Amino acid sequence: MRMTIFAILLVTSVLSALLIGDRNARRIGVILTLAALATWLIPFTGSERVVHISWKLVTVDVVTWLALLGVVACSEARWPSWIAALQGVTVLSHLAGLMPGIAPWVYVRGTVSWSWPIVILLQFVTLRDWPPVRKRLARWWPRLSGRSPGIKASKSQPN
Numbered sequence: 001m002r003m004t005i006f007a008i009l010l011v012t013s014v015l016s017a018l019l020i021g022d023r024n025a026r027r028i029g030v031i032l033t034l035a036a037l038a039t040w041l042i043p044f045t046g047s048e049r050v051v052h053i054s055w056k057l058v059t060v061d062v063v064t065w066l067a068l069l070g071v072v073a074c075s076e077a078r079w080p081s082w083i084a085a086l087q088g089v090t091v092l093s094h095l096a097g098l099m100p101g102i103a104p105w106v107y108v109r110g111t112v113s114w115s116w117p118i119v120i121l122l123q124f125v126t127l128r129d130w131p132p133v134r135k136r137l138a139r140w141w142p143r144l145s146g147r148s149p150g151i152k153a154s155k156s157q158p159n
Helices: 002-020 023-041 055-074 079-098 104-112 115-129 131-140
Strands: none
Touching: 002 023, 002 115, 023 055, 023 079, 023 115, 055 079, 079 104, 079 115, 115 131
C-alpha cells in the first residue's frame, strides 16, 4: 500500500514538475524519474534488500545525489539544495548497513524514508511557483509567495 501511494505521489510530482514547473523542477523531475527507473530495473532477490547493502542501489543513490548537486550548482534558487541535502542523507543512511549490530529493517527504513520528503518538496515547490497559485499566495501569505509584505521594490537610481 505504501509503495502504491509513493508511486502515485512520485508520478504526480514529476508530471506537475514537467508540465508547470520551472527549469529546476523539470530537471529534478527528470533526475528522480531516471533514479526510480534505475532502482526498479535493479534485479534483487527478496532477502538481498534487507540483509546487506545493495551496492547497485548505493550507486544509483550516489549518482542521483551528484546529479542533484549539479542542479544546485546551476541554480539561483535555494530549494534545490534542500532536495540535494535530503538525497545526501539517503546516501549517508546506506552507511547504516555497514554497522554490524544494526537491525536490517532500520537500514531499509532509513534509506527509503528520505524519498518521501524529496517528492513532497518537489510537488510543493512546483505548485507554489505556478502563476495562478502564486497570485493567490501573494494575497494570503506574502512571505511564502516570495515577496515580503513590508518591502517595496525600489528603482535603482543612476549615478
